[in-house]
Amino acid sequence: MDAFILQILNGLDKGSAYALIALGLTLIFGTLGVVNFAHGALFMIGAFCSVTLSKLLNLSYEVVDPTKKDFLGRPLVEKHTYIESWFGPETGAAIIDWSVPLAILFSIPIMIGIGFVMERGLIKHFYKRPHADQILVTFGLAIVLQEIVKYFYGANPIPTPAPAAFTGSFDFGTMLGFDPNTVIYPYWRLVYFSFAALIIGAVFAFLQFTTFGMVVRAGMADRETVGLLGINIDKRFTIMFGLAAAVAGLAGVMYAPINSPNYHMGMDFLVLSFVVVVVGGMGSLPGAVAAGFLLGILESFASMNEIKSLIPGIDQIIIYLVAIIILLTRPRGLMGRKGVMED
Amino acid sequence: MSNTKLTRRGVLKSGAVAGAGVALPTIFTASSAAAFTNEPTGPSVTLGFNVPQTGPYADEGADELRAFQLAVEHLNGGGDGGMLGTFSSKALKGNGILGKEVKFVTGDTQTKSDAARASAKSMIEKDGAIMISGGSSSGVAVAVQGLCQEAGIIFMAGLTHSNDTTGKDKKANGFRHFFNAYMSGAALAPVLSKLYGNDRRAYHLTADYTWGWTQQASIAAATEALGWQTVNNVLTPLAQTDFSSYIAPVLNSGADVLVLNHYGGNMVNSLTNAVQFGLRDKQVNGKNFEIVVPLYSELMAKGAGANIKGIVGSQNWDWKLQDEGTKAFVQSFGTKYGFPPSQAAQTCYAQTILYADAVERAGSFNPCAVAEALEGFEFDGLGNGKTLYRKDDHQCFKDVLVVRGAMTPESEFHLVEIVEVTPTEQVTYAPDHPMFAGGALGTCNPGA
Numbered sequence: 001m002d003a004f005i006l007q008i009l010n011g012l013d014k015g016s017a018y019a020l021i022a023l024g025l026t027l028i029f030g031t032l033g034v035v036n037f038a039h040g041a042l043f044m045i046g047a048f049c050s051v052t053l054s055k056l057l058n059l060s061y062e063v064v065d066p067t068k069k070d071f072l073g074r075p076l077v078e079k080h081t082y083i084e085s086w087f088g089p090e091t092g093a094a095i096i097d098w099s100v101p102l103a104i105l106f107s108i109p110i111m112i113g114i115g116f117v118m119e120r121g122l123i124k125h126f127y128k129r130p131h132a133d134q135i136l137v138t139f140g141l142a143i144v145l146q147e148i149v150k151y152f153y154g155a156n157p158i159p160t161p162a163p164a165a166f167t168g169s170f171d172f173g174t175m176l177g178f179d180p181n182t183v184i185y186p187y188w189r190l191v192y193f194s195f196a197a198l199i200i201g202a203v204f205a206f207l208q209f210t211t212f213g214m215v216v217r218a219g220m221a222d223r224e225t226v227g228l229l230g231i232n233i234d235k236r237f238t239i240m241f242g243l244a245a246a247v248a249g250l251a252g253v254m255y256a257p258i259n260s261p262n263y264h265m266g267m268d269f270l271v272l273s274f275v276v277v278v279v280g281g282m283g284s285l286p287g288a289v290a291a292g293f294l295l296g297i298l299e300s301f302a303s304m305n306e307i308k309s310l311i312p313g314i315d316q317i318i319i320y321l322v323a324i325i326i327l328l329t330r331p332r333g334l335m336g337r338k339g340v341m342e343d
Numbered sequence: 344m345s346n347t348k349l350t351r352r353g354v355l356k357s358g359a360v361a362g363a364g365v366a367l368p369t370i371f372t373a374s375s376a377a378a379f380t381n382e383p384t385g386p387s388v389t390l391g392f393n394v395p396q397t398g399p400y401a402d403e404g405a406d407e408l409r410a411f412q413l414a415v416e417h418l419n420g421g422g423d424g425g426m427l428g429t430f431s432s433k434a435l436k437g438n439g440i441l442g443k444e445v446k447f448v449t450g451d452t453q454t455k456s457d458a459a460r461a462s463a464k465s466m467i468e469k470d471g472a473i474m475i476s477g478g479s480s481s482g483v484a485v486a487v488q489g490l491c492q493e494a495g496i497i498f499m500a501g502l503t504h505s506n507d508t509t510g511k512d513k514k515a516n517g518f519r520h521f522f523n524a525y526m527s528g529a530a531l532a533p534v535l536s537k538l539y540g541n542d543r544r545a546y547h548l549t550a551d552y553t554w555g556w557t558q559q560a561s562i563a564a565a566t567e568a569l570g571w572q573t574v575n576n577v578l579t580p581l582a583q584t585d586f587s588s589y590i591a592p593v594l595n596s597g598a599d600v601l602v603l604n605h606y607g608g609n610m611v612n613s614l615t616n617a618v619q620f621g622l623r624d625k626q627v628n629g630k631n632f633e634i635v636v637p638l639y640s641e642l643m644a645k646g647a648g649a650n651i652k653g654i655v656g657s658q659n660w661d662w663k664l665q666d667e668g669t670k671a672f673v674q675s676f677g678t679k680y681g682f683p684p685s686q687a688a689q690t691c692y693a694q695t696i697l698y699a700d701a702v703e704r705a706g707s708f709n710p711c712a713v714a715e716a717l718e719g720f721e722f723d724g725l726g727n728g729k730t731l732y733r734k735d736d737h738q739c740f741k742d743v744l745v746v747r748g749a750m751t752p753e754s755e756f757h758l759v760e761i762v763e764v765t766p767t768e769q770v771t772y773a774p775d776h777p778m779f780a781g782g783a784l785g786t787c788n789p790g791a
Contacts, residue, residue: 013587014588071754150401155400156402156611157608157611168624169619169621186620260615264608300588303588304592305592315588
């Protein structure tokens with residue numbers, strides 16, 4: 001039972017990342033009709049916003065300490081951060097410690113800007129082109145973006161820890177009557193899940209309860225009619241692209257302490273997120289979120305040793321297996337609408 | 344007006360013969376004209392350095408390339424000479440190899456066997472490389488070693504730790520300076536016993552490919568010999584990034600040690616996940632829960648950040664060693680590049696010097712003469728103390744380091760601290776040891 005609860009928690013946490021990325025993908029597909037294979041790269045850039053802010057906060061000046069030697073026996077050059085010298089050691093260290101949460105604010109304008117440039121500079125030229133062309137160009141863009149990141153940050157993962165207040169794990173075991181330390185879950189993963197729920201809720205509320213959102217939803221349902229009413233739907237859709245980029249970026253920012261960011265991390269999530277979108281139903285926002293959590297939980301359960309001993313290798317194929325079953329029984333996915341990607 | 348009769352059939356025949364001649368790889372044509380593949384005839388000789396320049400190990404590849412460049416510089420008489428001054432063999436004079444200037448070409452393995460073979464093939468066939476070296480994966484090393492054997496080229500392996508490289512997949516044209524998984528187990532076991540006792544229950548997470556399998560088998564055998572029990576061994580896909588669902592079952596498995604048979608990004612992520620799940624703060628069976636990472640690298644330690652503190656593992660070499668060879672190499676590398684070399688850099692530098700020295704001693708670039716010069720060669724001064732290139736399997740035998748993540752790093756480069764230098768005798772095994780069984784060295788192929 002304790003292992004069962006642990007895998008549910010694990011699945012919710014994994015599902016959060018899938019759901020956030022799939023939500024952005026669906027927003028872009030639902031509004032602009034573009035299959036955006038560069039979306040994983042936006043997630044990766046978000047994570048590198050955390051890395052960048054952390055590096056900026058750690059910018060330092062050098063002081064030569066003649067009493068100490070470096071690895072070549074020369075006087076040691078010690079580094080002291082500007083932040084600590086400006087705000088004092090304690091406050092400075094606290095600001096550096098909280099670099100990941102601070103990167104949320106740092107990343108939003110960057111991600112919206114990147115999304116805007118991507119859409120206006122490249123993707124808008126492919127709106128009327130076949131989906132195969134869109135996939136090729138966005139996949140190429142993803143490779144370019146990851147190579148740029150690799151050029152500046154290297155190929156190795158860069159540790160980006162969560163604030164010290166969130167290190168350690170919460171013991172659900174004692175709360176639920178199990179032995180201590182049997183059902184524990186890292187604080188930061190709980191924060192990530194809560195953050196994902198907040199973002200998902202905010203996106204839905206924005207689309208549901210604002211005039212802007214209403215127009216976007218109307219445009220998603222019938223673009224031509226909305227255009228005939230004199231509304232510049234293209235402009236709104238461009239903003240939605242920026243918003244989707246920001247959602248992916250935020251997912252990446254908060255993911256940085258879970259797994260040290262590396263230039264390839266976007267690709268690792270991209271294929272799974274596309275499966276999530278297809279299972280949820282192309283163009284369906286609730287479908288993307290539901291499928292994200294569903295597949296995250298199923299993937300976690302499939303990783304249990306008891307399950308793997310029954311069906312070896314199931315952890316690697318479970319998502320695709322479920323996708324096949326769902327698409328056979330519900331060809332439009334869990335919540336797909338009629339007419340989306342259909343002739 | 345010419346009276347030559349051109350027939351359709353004749354043109355086709357001539358075309359076919361000419362086409363076949365052009366299409367025939369130089370790898371075969373060269374060997375038919377020369378005594379061995381890519382016999383150098385001009386004033387220079389070309390070495391091929393096949394390292395990951397893209398992909399997950401690109402940083403490691405970049406460090407290997409720096410070391411190769413430094414080695415070439417030293418061979419040609421440039422710089423401060425590095426370990427040429429401390430190397431026990433004095434055959435190299437700083438005038439290239441056999442008086443020929445050393446040049447090099449590079450290839451990108453991408454840490455993919457097929458890409459690595461393609462780039463090695465290109466360097467041999469198009470650039471005339473006489474020797475191939477480098478790499479940072481056992482899958483790649485085994486693949487490229489096989490290619491070099493077929494082509495009649497010497498392969499001086501880079502970072503490869505699987506037992507198979509000099510075990511079931513060993514080849515007469517292939518040589519490994521780096522240590523292997525068996526040696527890691529043999530070096531680690533006594534230290535683990537001393538630190539954690541003999542009554543332990545270990546849970547292994549293992550990368551699902553040749554290196555992971557052999558390392559797991561080696562560590563399990565070494566620790567079980569101490570009295571440890573192996574509770575479980577779970578294979579994890581190489582492409583895995585989030586290990587949380589593999590870590591979670593460890594919590595309730597009754598294990599009190601987690602062995603991470605992972606390397607590179609896999610290790611960074613699995614260790615980070617394990618620490619996040621509080622394993623290091625856990626008490627099981629009345630003991631502190633411990634994590635062991637049998638194969639360390641400085642670049643991995645950097646990626647893992649604070650999570651690596653106190654974690655025990657093994658290394659082939661470390662820049663903080665105090666022998667003359669290491670000091671000379673660190674001085675040379677550090678002055679040129681501004682930071683200390685990694686163990687991948689050291690093994691690649693040493694392999695280049697060892698190859699060049701073998702050619703000088705043999706008086707020939709013929710791969711069979713070079714192989715003979717390397718077989719059974721005993722040397723010192725390249726950073727690992729006294730070392731033997733064993734004839735039976737072309738594996739180097741030397742001291743192995745047991746290391747631990749630095750608890751209080753003195754500088755940004757001080758990522759690991761040396762716990763123990765395990766003497767060669769403790770990590771030496773018989774050539775017919777079961778973990779290395781299943782293959783034959785075969786005979787040297789000069790490519791002629």
